[in-house]
Amino acid sequence: MSKFGMIAKFTAKPGERDALAAILLEAAAAMEQVHECELYIVNLSESEPDTLWVTEVWSHAEAHAASLQEESTREAIQRAKPLIAGVEPTRLIPLGGKGLESLNPDA
Template sequence: MTFANVGTLGTKPGQRDALVAILLRPKPGMKEAGCLLYEVGINDDVPDTVFVSELWESAEAHQASLQLDSTRAAIAEAMPLLSGEMGGHRFTVLGSPLR
């Protein structure tokens, strides 16, 4: 069953664009691991927050992707930029009127 993870990542002041750059870099193996969608966004009303929407073939595919070398490297690089404020929701996708 398709799995979605929609969340926010708080950054230290002035670090939002640096985090966005890390998240937008190509991640070898992500698509093959089962990632169907990975979108990164911002909202200038909350300047130290990055929004991420992910769609995966399954929750297990998402978990397995965290072991990819490219994912682990991105996480290690991003950690010093984060404020620790994170939010979001994970859910099982039941369908879409577009598919």
């Protein structure tokens, strides 16, 4: 089973970036308890003042999909929606690198 990755560009409504970042950081903290979530990083853009980037790596796509059905995730999404002007997700297949758990399950 392939790992699943995503990079999402969140454009906050003017003046809402910090509030949106706080919600995304809450989500990141919650992911500490989710073994299938290997990486969840919230980033600020240096060049776009209303932009945040979220980088995610999951053990498999189904785990990511299941996380979106969790009540806490759905509640966070509802709180974030009014702050968001746009979202541009890009789905990825992680191959490996520093910080990424082994792609070989027997390793």
